[in-house]
Amino acid sequence: MKKLLRLPVNRYVDYGLFLVLALFPLSGSLFYTQLIEKYLVFLIFAYSLDILWGYAGLMNLGHAVLFGLGGYVMALSLSARGGIPDFMANGGVTQMPGWLQVLSNPAAAVLAGILLPALLAGLLGRFLFYSRVGGVFFAVITLALAQVFNLFIQSQQTYTGGFNGIGGLPGLSLFGNELTLTQGYYFVFCVVVLAYVFCRCLMGSRFGLVLRGIRENETRLEFLGCDQARFKTAVFAVSGALAGLAGVLYAPVNGMIAPNDVGMEFSTAVIVWLAIGGRGNLTGAAVGAMLVNVLGNALSENFGVFWQLLLGAVIVAVVFFVPDGIVGALIRAARGRKAGKAVESRG
């Protein structure tokens, strides 16, 4: 009990949010349960960027590429369940390619959907971080990656469904049994909680400490004997795996995937969530993702373009007034009250 009281303030927000999300299907609204199920997937995606940008300070402007890689792998797998998918047949494919046969095995697809993004991130990291590339380079290179990847997906009409993407995907199923909406919701919820616990533990470890050290003062860390490039590459790969996992879930939950989900637009979205919610404490990523999406859903129908405009303006305002986001400001306020007293650790 005493231990519970001494937790950092943002943990209460985490637990509160999870409580609300756990109880949400009881509201009985199928429409909103389905919507929130999608946002649950976004939470994993937001966590994956937070360990990279929030903790290690590496702003990935093309994070949706990693998400999209997982998503497309899963979408291809799902669409290949009943033989050659329509968009391939239309493109003149008459025989199922070998790799797609492998992917049509769900376990293989899940594995590939997680490992491929991790591998891409790891390789990119290996090239970029070992040449002492600054944060700015990383940001713009990842932006370029998002563009190239988006072009690539759109150009491979035969294998990716091109501009229209891959639609009509079956929902979540587990060991061959299709899940009902509520079952699917709780399945995704469990994965989110697992992802959260994983990130919390990892960021609470010495690995997380080193990442924060990299964000704070990379040079100093090097002179303490830390090969920061290795740590950056490692966290980029882990972040890629998590983003891939989110994509793997997204394909069946959303029922379709399209180039918009993997390029600049969605990469921008996740940056916005973290900028608003706050970075480097996991809580801000979750709060930002939920807040922006729920508000966006409520407002974008009536306001359309204004909503996007507002988001842009809010980013600028956040930088000025709450540079560490909503949750960051909350943590600071709580810390201020305890000023002078020992604080164990942030986040």
Next chain:
Amino acid sequence: MPFNEVNSMDSFLALLLNGLNSSALILLAALGMVIICGLMNVINLAHGELIMVGAYTAFSVTQVAGLSFAVAVPAAFVVSAAVGAAMELLVIRKLTGRPAETMLATFGISVVLQQVTNLIFGAQSQYVAIPIEGNLSAGRVVIPYYNIFTILFAAAVSAGTVLLLKKTRFGKRVRAITQNRTMAECLGINSARIDTLTFAFGCGLAGMAGALAAPVKSVSPFMGGPYLVSSFMTSVVGGIASFFGTAVGSLLVGESTALLGGVSNDVFASILVFLLIIAVIRFKPEGLFAKERR
């Protein structure tokens, strides 16, 4: 253009000239970015949107107001420079010394600029009539006169920019601050004013690039992204220390995209150029033309 059609010297020449045209546009955009980055150490993620603003200015001047393209280009410079000056005064200045947050703020501004344009003009693509019709044909090579104009204009503006920075008092001050800000301030240079002017000037160059691109590319609120990336890649290849590097960098980026696009397709070309840039970063992180630095 599929591979089998590129079988003669002529089509190769056509590709080369096409690449020169994109290089010219990239050079203008990249020059603005390099000057700003060198002086203020700011990477402006809204740089692409300033190109977009220039393109829409050209659209408004020629298609809406019905004026000549000769008015559109300087107008694009002025409008983009004004937007840039506002950005510098209202946002960037107040975030000095916080590079990560500056980058995030410029990212927010890029979203705002996109959406404001979207709100005014709509999301659909707009077109600007080609101001100089006709082609120059030499043998079987056909070059639009407008492309020649673009190349010459970009070269002239770049040369003018270099002269401005090398010969004028304003340029000397810019270079002094780039070298050593504190020292320059101690010598009585008003660095705040120079910052605003330079930022506006760099943005104006981007706007001009947008105006020049407008007649040959479709104009849309989201057209800026690729330009930001090419400008940035140019500054990676050329390094931010030299104008010569920027010129060669834009040639490399523009030509390699055009030539690779010629022998395969555009998507493959962009992937390859992207990989080449990563290779440059890996092995020459200071750029191919970096000066020795302490």
Next chain:
Amino acid sequence: MGDILVTEHLSVCFSGFWALHDVDFSVGEGELRVVIGPNGAGKTTLMDLITGRTKPSSGKIWFGGHDITGKSPHEIAAKYGIGRKFQGPNLFENMTAAENLELAAAGRGTVAGTFLRSAPKSAAEEADGVLRRIGLTGKRGLLACELSHGERQWLEIGMLMMQDPKLMILDEPTAGMTEEETRQTGEMIQNLLKGRTILVVEHDMKFVRQVAKTVTVLHMGRILAQGPLAAIENNPEVIRVYLKSEDKEAPKHAGP
């Protein structure tokens, strides 16, 4: 005892300016060496070269019998065991004092090794011990940026204690400290000497007198003089280029 650190004909040139020129410098194992010299003499450049921050234009650096010329900073720190305190404290500003210390020992070794939930118990105890030694036990939970200047200097020295290198390089460890703090730092450094070599760059002659036995004087990128403190203080050349102007510039440090 042999020399643990040796430089041979070490030179570095920054666009035409020789910051160090043909420096043969050596430090014996277990020694506490102080390097002094006027501003721009090349003291910090020498430290940059030893720790891998700057690559030499020519010459070699040997440490413990290994050639460390041109190696990367993390390798020099982790593999060979050279720790460095920077001029003006260089800390992880938004992390607590305790975290600064933990971090000093965390980054070495493999990435996978750091996935463990927390540092081994011994390391946590070590951090507690270090906090006691640098007098910051009560401030372990404060952010580095919330500490006073002297405390920040000590925290960085504490980070070096955690790192536990064979050679400790301290670049102006007492800059900006009060006289009392300076004296305490001197004691701290002498305690640290047990089983290790220390290289100190300093301006404060009072402090130098407190800790130094052997002093090296750098001037315009070359070694001007080297020897026991007393001899250096009476060396007319050194007095001319350094000691005199130093005392004039900073009367607070002037000897009695």
